Amino acid sequence: xxxxxxxxxxxxxxxxxxxxxxxxxxxxxxxxxxxxxxxxxxxxxxxxxxxxxxxxxxxxxxxxxxxxxxxxxxxxxxxxxxxxxxxxxxxxxxxxxxxxxxxxxxxxxxxxxxxxxxxxxxxxxxxxxxxxxxxxxxxxxxxxxxxxxxxxxxxxxxxxxxxxxxxxxxxxxxxxxxxxxxxxxxxxxxxxxxxxxxxxxxxxxxxxxx
Numbered sequence: 001x002x003x004x005x006x007x008x009x010x011x012x013x014x015x016x017x018x019x020x021x022x023x024x025x026x027x028x029x030x031x032x033x034x035x036x037x038x039x040x041x042x043x044x045x046x047x048x049x050x051x052x053x054x055x056x057x058x059x060x061x062x063x064x065x066x067x068x069x070x071x072x073x074x075x076x077x078x079x080x081x082x083x084x085x086x087x088x089x090x091x092x093x094x095x096x097x098x099x100x101x102x103x104x105x106x107x108x109x110x111x112x113x114x115x116x117x118x119x120x121x122x123x124x125x126x127x128x129x130x131x132x133x134x135x136x137x138x139x140x141x142x143x144x145x146x147x148x149x150x151x152x153x154x155x156x157x158x159x160x161x162x163x164x165x166x167x168x169x170x171x172x173x174x175x176x177x178x179x180x181x182x183x184x185x186x187x188x189x190x191x192x193x194x195x196x197x198x199x200x201x202x203x204x205x206x207x208x209x210x
Contacts, residue, residue, distance in 0.1 A: 008020075016078070041054075054114055060205045090120050110136060114141040115141075118143045123151060125154070140157060144168055163186050170184075
């Protein structure tokens with residue numbers, strides 16, 4: 001993402017996984033005050049940890065003082081293995097969390113994802129809740145409602161969706177959220193990939209964070 005991005009490999013469930021860590025500026029922000037894991041869009045349709053929305057999320061979290069960690073899912077970039085419909089990817093994301101907890105213990109945890117990544121992160125949050133160690137907050141961009149069986153999510157989740165998303169229609173997201181009574185922020189005129197509107201994601205997440 002920038003010259004300071006640290007790249008590393010961790011052990012996944014079926015092989016090595018390529019990861020990237022971005023830290024807040026130590027001179028102006030000090031040590032990280034939180035840990036954020038960012039999940040990218042669908043691996044079979046060009047999704048990587050270098051996706052612009054994923055990078056925008058990473059920059060947003062470093063701006064908030066968090067250590068932001070991205071990972072290429074199985075079969076993407078230098079990550080080994082092959083696509084597993086979100087099941088194995090959730091396992092790998094939990095392994096990433098465990099690895100990062102060794103480096104950043106006890107920091108508040110945020111899980112963020114875009115598109116397919118929202119399915120993985122919401123599944124991981126459900127698993128962490130069952131383990132009594134849930135993330136403090138979710139940030140879901142272009143939530144994959146209607147594409148995958150999205151679980152229920154915490155009430156404080158930040159959701160952002162594009163008005164003109166033709167990959168995941170806003171109506172599907174509203175149908176998913178309505179029984180949960182959770183609001184979603186809609187960016188007028190935005191498509192699924194938020195072309196020309198990425199800055200709104202950073203502004204909204206930052207303003208909604210507390």
